[in-house]
Amino acid sequence: MVYVKRVLKTPRNWLVHSMALLLQSRLEFESSKTVDKATIQLQVLVDQFDGVVERDYDVRTRMRYAHLLAYPPQHELKRELGRKWLKIGSVASALLLLEPLQMWDEVVECYMVQQRRQAAEELVRERLAREPTPRLWCLLGDLTRDEQCYRTAWALSHYQFTMAKRSLGTKAMAEQRFQEASQHFLDALEVNPQHGSAWFKLGVCALALRDYSLAQRGFVRCVQLYPDDGEAWNNLASVYIKLGKKREAFKALKEALKHQSERWQIWENLVVVALELGEFFDVINALTQLLELREKHVDVQVLRLLVRVVSDDLAQGRSQRGSLLHQSLDELLGKLTAKVSTNAELWALYAEYWRALGNMERATAYRQKQCRALQVADWEHSLSLLRPLVTACEALVADLFAFQDANALYSARLYVNSVLKKALVRCFARMHLLSSAERL
Numbered sequence: 001m002v003y004v005k006r007v008l009k010t011p012r013n014w015l016v017h018s019m020a021l022l023l024q025s026r027l028e029f030e031s032s033k034t035v036d037k038a039t040i041q042l043q044v045l046v047d048q049f050d051g052v053v054e055r056d057y058d059v060r061t062r063m064r065y066a067h068l069l070a071y072p073p074q075h076e077l078k079r080e081l082g083r084k085w086l087k088i089g090s091v092a093s094a095l096l097l098l099e100p101l102q103m104w105d106e107v108v109e110c111y112m113v114q115q116r117r118q119a120a121e122e123l124v125r126e127r128l129a130r131e132p133t134p135r136l137w138c139l140l141g142d143l144t145r146d147e148q149c150y151r152t153a154w155a156l157s158h159y160q161f162t163m164a165k166r167s168l169g170t171k172a173m174a175e176q177r178f179q180e181a182s183q184h185f186l187d188a189l190e191v192n193p194q195h196g197s198a199w200f201k202l203g204v205c206a207l208a209l210r211d212y213s214l215a216q217r218g219f220v221r222c223v224q225l226y227p228d229d230g231e232a233w234n235n236l237a238s239v240y241i242k243l244g245k246k247r248e249a250f251k252a253l254k255e256a257l258k259h260q261s262e263r264w265q266i267w268e269n270l271v272v273v274a275l276e277l278g279e280f281f282d283v284i285n286a287l288t289q290l291l292e293l294r295e296k297h298v299d300v301q302v303l304r305l306l307v308r309v310v311s312d313d314l315a316q317g318r319s320q321r322g323s324l325l326h327q328s329l330d331e332l333l334g335k336l337t338a339k340v341s342t343n344a345e346l347w348a349l350y351a352e353y354w355r356a357l358g359n360m361e362r363a364t365a366y367r368q369k370q371c372r373a374l375q376v377a378d379w380e381h382s383l384s385l386l387r388p389l390v391t392a393c394e395a396l397v398a399d400l401f402a403f404q405d406a407n408a409l410y411s412a413r414l415y416v417n418s419v420l421k422k423a424l425v426r427c428f429a430r431m432h433l434l435s436s437a438e439r440l
Helices: 002-009 014-028 035-047 052-056 059-063 074-087 091-098 104-113 117-130 134-144 147-156 162-174 178-191 196-208 212-225 230-242 246-259 264-277 280-293 300-315 324-339 344-356 360-374 383-403 406-422 427-439
Strands: none
Touching: 002 014, 014 035, 014 059, 035 074, 074 091, 074 104, 091 104, 104 117, 104 134, 117 134, 134 147, 134 162, 147 162, 162 178, 162 196, 178 196, 196 212, 196 230, 212 230, 230 246, 230 264, 246 264, 264 280, 264 300, 280 300, 280 324, 300 324, 300 344, 324 344, 344 360, 344 383, 360 383, 360 406, 383 406
16 A cells, blocks of 8 residues: 555556556455445546546557556456445446446346345346356355255366355355365365355354364464454364363464454453463453443452462562552452442452451451442341341451451441341341450
8 A cells, every 4th residue: 555655646647547546446445444435436447438538648648558557448447346336235336337247147146135036036047048157056046045056056167166165065054064064165175275254164163063173274274364353263262272272262362352352252251261371460451341341240250269369479479569460450349349339249359359468447448348238128137138247247347356446446336236236037147246246
């Protein structure tokens, strides 16, 4: 694109300028942001042959660099434009170009998009009666869903027209005949190994058959041909997990997230794999992303493991307070508790985290929030709701004695007494709460 822009900056010849505009159109058509602009530019290049070129440029000027440039003839340019109109959904515009050129394969595709299946089938059968081609037989197979049409196309091409085999594979795959489908894709790829979609479908079939070696081969070739295919990277990671290759799965998941960062399922897979590999920074980052993608998403088991890792690191002297891992975990817990303020397990983890860091003031504050979160509707009349509240109160008392703050102890005593008065129906709860009150 850089060279094209340089040529377009100072155009000196009509044909050179037109070729540069054509190349720019082709490059911009690959981007969804500029696809409309690229199509209109190609339309302008086609329209300039309607008397404009002959009027403004003589034959000598137009033909000066013809032998040096691969500028297509007018009918090829119209065919390319028609295909582009078809790809962006402007079927009527495509037909206006393709029908006068008698490009029947593309015309049939336009009829199929317009749901004019009867007209498409009549046209295909008419063309087959005059001049049968593998492409027409495949189109007839698409219209009638008859596998024999694809086999006829394959045989007519002397086993070289790979679309026939890919169509057979796709149909067998849709009917869950995965063994047969994988063989069709292998036959097609033996002739044309540069078809990324066929490699992807081969990998899917192999996954269904639990042939993980073949699945790995399929998805690896797919991402080699299309490195920005996030779905292929994600499937490749699944294959690596099945094969026990966790490090390769971790790398594949990170590649997948470069192209499909909005898919929370991939982030969850990354959490599991990163935990097994001890990549805790990636675990924290994935949990942060999940919180953004899935409102109020809390994975208590993973968070408990992270808190335990931090506690063990401090206890064994492998890290110090204020390290990057601690800061990241603190930021994550802060975001979680801000969005999910009624999850008692989350407040308990936050309290344990600050207790491990030696900050008993914050630990007791979060322990109190844990107790309040457990006081849900009718808690004083349900033993199943009272048990965790009593356990939390005992943990609060233990933290307060470690804190040794008189004001906090007095406040906690009032709180435990208030809970004791409300727990009127369960002697067991009263006994444990009385024990906590006596300690206070």
